[in-house]
Amino acid sequence: MDKRKLARFISQWGSFTVLMLVLLAAPLFLSDFRLIQLGKFLTFAIIALGLDLIWGYGGMLSLGQGLFFGLGAYGFAMYLKLQASGGKLPDFMFWSGLKELPWFWVPFQSPVFALAAALLVPGILAGILGYFVFRSRVKGVYFSIITQALTLLTSIWFVGQQAYTGGTNGITNLGSAQIFGHSLQSPPVQRGFYLATVVALAGVYLLCRWLTGARFGRLLVALRDNEERVRFLGYDPVRLKVVVFVLSAMIAALAGILFVPQVGIISPSSMGVVPSIEMVVWVAVGGRGTLLGAVVGALLVSYGRSYFSESYPDIWQIFLGALFIGSVLLFPQGIVGNLAAFSRRVKGLLSRRPSPAGGEAGSEPLIQVTATHAEGRS
Amino acid sequence: MDALILQAFNGISLGSILLLVSLGLAFAFGLMNVINMAHGEFIMVGAYVAYVFQLLLAPAMGGVEAGLWFLAAIPAAFLVAALLGGLMETTLVRHLYGRPLDTLLATWGVGLILQQAARSIFGAPNVNVVSPAWLNGGADIGAGFLLSYKRIFIIGLVLLVVAAMYLYLYRTSQGRRLRAVMQNREMASCLGVRSRWVDVTTFALGTGLAGVAGCALTLIGPIGPSLGTFYIVDAFMVVVLGGVGSLPGTILAATAIGVTNTVLELGTTATVGKVLVLLAIIIFLQWKPSGLAALQTR
Numbered sequence: 038m039d040k041r042k043l044a045r046f047i048s049q050w051g052s053f054t055v056l057m058l059v060l061l062a063a064p065l066f067l068s069d070f071r072l073i074q075l076g077k078f079l080t081f082a083i084i085a086l087g088l089d090l091i092w093g094y095g096g097m098l099s100l101g102q103g104l105f106f107g108l109g110a111y112g113f114a115m116y117l118k119l120q121a122s123g124g125k126l127p128d129f130m131f132w133s134g135l136k137e138l139p140w141f142w143v144p145f146q147s148p149v150f151a152l153a154a155a156l157l158v159p160g161i162l163a164g165i166l167g168y169f170v171f172r173s174r175v176k177g178v179y180f181s182i183i184t185q186a187l188t189l190l191t192s193i194w195f196v197g198q199q200a201y202t203g204g205t206n207g208i209t210n211l212g213s214a215q216i217f218g219h220s221l222q223s224p225p226v227q228r229g230f231y232l233a234t235v236v237a238l239a240g241v242y243l244l245c246r247w248l249t250g251a252r253f254g255r256l257l258v259a260l261r262d263n264e265e266r267v268r269f270l271g272y273d274p275v276r277l278k279v280v281v282f283v284l285s286a287m288i289a290a291l292a293g294i295l296f297v298p299q300v301g302i303i304s305p306s307s308m309g310v311v312p313s314i315e316m317v318v319w320v321a322v323g324g325r326g327t328l329l330g331a332v333v334g335a336l337l338v339s340y341g342r343s344y345f346s347e348s349y350p351d352i353w354q355i356f357l358g359a360l361f362i363g364s365v366l367l368f369p370q371g372i373v374g375n376l377a378a379f380s381r382r383v384k385g386l387l388s389r390r391p392s393p394a395g396g397e398a399g400s401e402p403l404i405q406v407t408a409t410h411a412e413g414r415s
Numbered sequence: 416m417d418a419l420i421l422q423a424f425n426g427i428s429l430g431s432i433l434l435l436v437s438l439g440l441a442f443a444f445g446l447m448n449v450i451n452m453a454h455g456e457f458i459m460v461g462a463y464v465a466y467v468f469q470l471l472l473a474p475a476m477g478g479v480e481a482g483l484w485f486l487a488a489i490p491a492a493f494l495v496a497a498l499l500g501g502l503m504e505t506t507l508v509r510h511l512y513g514r515p516l517d518t519l520l521a522t523w524g525v526g527l528i529l530q531q532a533a534r535s536i537f538g539a540p541n542v543n544v545v546s547p548a549w550l551n552g553g554a555d556i557g558a559g560f561l562l563s564y565k566r567i568f569i570i571g572l573v574l575l576v577v578a579a580m581y582l583y584l585y586r587t588s589q590g591r592r593l594r595a596v597m598q599n600r601e602m603a604s605c606l607g608v609r610s611r612w613v614d615v616t617t618f619a620l621g622t623g624l625a626g627v628a629g630c631a632l633t634l635i636g637p638i639g640p641s642l643g644t645f646y647i648v649d650a651f652m653v654v655v656l657g658g659v660g661s662l663p664g665t666i667l668a669a670t671a672i673g674v675t676n677t678v679l680e681l682g683t684t685a686t687v688g689k690v691l692v693l694l695a696i697i698i699f700l701q702w703k704p705s706g707l708a709a710l711q712t713r
Contacts (some may be wrong), residue, residue: 075625098516098519110490125528154434166697169697169698169701170697170699170700172701173700173701175700177516178444178450178515178516178519179655181450181516181519182450182652182654182655183646183693183696183697184653185648185651186648186651186652189648190686190689190690190693193686194686194690197684197686252567270452271452310648312519312645314523317520318520321520350530351534351535354527354528354531354534355527355528355531355532356526357524357527358523358524358526358527358528358531359524359528360524361521361523361524361527362447362507362521362522362524364520365511365517365520365521365524366510366511368519371578379555395432
């Protein structure tokens with residue numbers, strides 16, 4: 038009996054526990070440089086979890102995650118920048134000819150306000166956009182296109198507002214900011230942010246796992262597979278969709294908040310269209326509809342990216358493109374999805390029983406052509 | 416007032432390019448539920464075809480100034496982009512029918528590869544294509560405002576293409592098959608329409624039109640590997656606003672977006688103008704969710 042319980046625990050929580058232990062122990066055996074790199078990739082894994090929630094489970098491909106990530110990052114970077122410039126006007130504003138701090142920068146002197154704004158502004162934006170978009174029953178690729186357009190516009194806009202956002206360079210030189218009396222770049226502070234990232238990743242993972250296991254998650258999958266049916270069952274798809282969109286936006290913003298102190302810069306180039314689509318690749322490669330897949334995909338692709346782009350900067354683009362095509366054509370379920378399907382088949386063979394068909398979300402064909410899909414928007 | 420007329424004129428020429436670009440997108444989406452994110456790269460292909468023609472063929476065809484090479488580049492750009500598009504349909508897109516979001520991802524990958532290829536072949540910096548001499552200058556409309564011949568030429572070119580598209584769609588048997596497959600694929604197949612062939616030719620036609628648009632764009636400014644990315648989002652907005660698979664809807668939406676974009680730029684900056692257009696589209700969708708003119712029978 039005990040043995041069975043243990044086996045169940047291992048199959049359900051084993052990989053997560055091992056991953057967390059390794060991540061918590063990482064500061065002991067990684068150099069400072071590698072630790073910062075890992076911390077950065079872990080923030081990407083957090084974004085991937087949020088995206089998996091809305092896309093892998095909900096079937097809504099948001100191409101705006103980079104935007105929400107960027108807004109969160111800018112929010113916290115504003116606080117750090119004000120800290121770093123020590124009460125004086127931030128350098129880029131001075132260069133752009135501003136005489137005093139713009140009014141909307143003033144409250145960012147408070148860390149509490151900065152954190153709250155960094156989380157809430159993306160959430161509210163997603164809420165408003167989601168409400169209008171979902172209410173008019175815009176779905177599928179239309180939703181993707183609108184979120185992509187918003188991302189494109191905002192990143193261009195941030196480039197244009199040189200005096201208020203630092204323009205193309207973004208908000209830089211955060212290194213001299215003080216946190217608890219230590220410089221931001223000192224190893225203990227960096228380690229602190231790393232650990233905070235690991236904790237945040239674990240928290241977001243647990244939250245997503247709880248949500249997807251609960252009725253909310255089932256409704257989400259039902260929404261993905263047949264929205265009309267959910268509507269006819271008496272649920273309000275608009276409300277569900279808005280909630281999950283806001284949630285995924287705030288998760289991306291949280292990742293942005295953790296990204297800025299570790300990387301020390303946020304610029305429009307990390308929040309535009311291309312990064313937003315790269316985020317989608319992480320989830321696609323790891324496996325849509327499998328939370329662990331999102332984490333694994335984000336880590337693997339980011340490492341591959343940094344390795345390839347350092348050694349062969351030209352080939353990386355082609356490699357990334359091939360990764361898109363390959364993951365869609367050959368591994369539509371992603372690494373974890375395919376592994377799970379494989380292990381189910383092995384188990385099925387061993388116990389000489391037919392494998393349970395579609396026990397988990399990951400084993401289903403992820404984007405189904407339902408009647409509504411084929412008919413387009415009605 | 417004259418400034419407004421000039422801006423509206425520029426808007427119409429921008430809208431006409433958007434129209435060329437979005438027709439192909441709208442066909443692919445309306446016909447096959449394929450969202451082609453590599454479409455912008457076919458614009459780039461067309462632009463580089465013009466560049467290559469200028470480098471290689473201009474000396475043999477009466478020099479750069481005479482511009483014969485440019486007239487030859489337009490059909491060539493159509494052919495090259497159409498061939499590439501047909502190749503892409505047969506090798507990649509056909510495996511993804513019924514999975515629109517996956518086509519979005521895979522074709523974005525194709526776009527990345529094409530961009531990098533252009534960067535490796537032609538170099539990352541922008542290049543200039545010299546316009547034919549007879550397109551320099553413009554028509555005076557008084558008060559010192561000029562309607563540039565280049566933009567008039569572009570509008571004329573697009574009018575020509577749209578007329579050809581209209582004839583193709585509504586006056587040829589191939590076009591009739593295309594419309595039949597668009598409206599009801601199963602029924603058309605049952606009646607003996609080779610829907611696979613219709614898919615390939617329509618997709619190629621769409622990417623070919625993007626190639627022509629790229630050729631036209633060389634008249635307006637420098638070209639580079641990321642040329643397509645500037646137009647692709649606008650083109651998608653046209654498709655969203657216009658409603659899927661409707662030629663009049665697409666024409667109306669392209670003109671509306673082009674003109675609103677440039678006119679709104681007058682009082683504000685370019686990006687604020689674009690933001691306002693996006694907002695306007697989202698608000699419009701509240702009122703008419705399926706676009707300006709959705710195909711009723713699907």
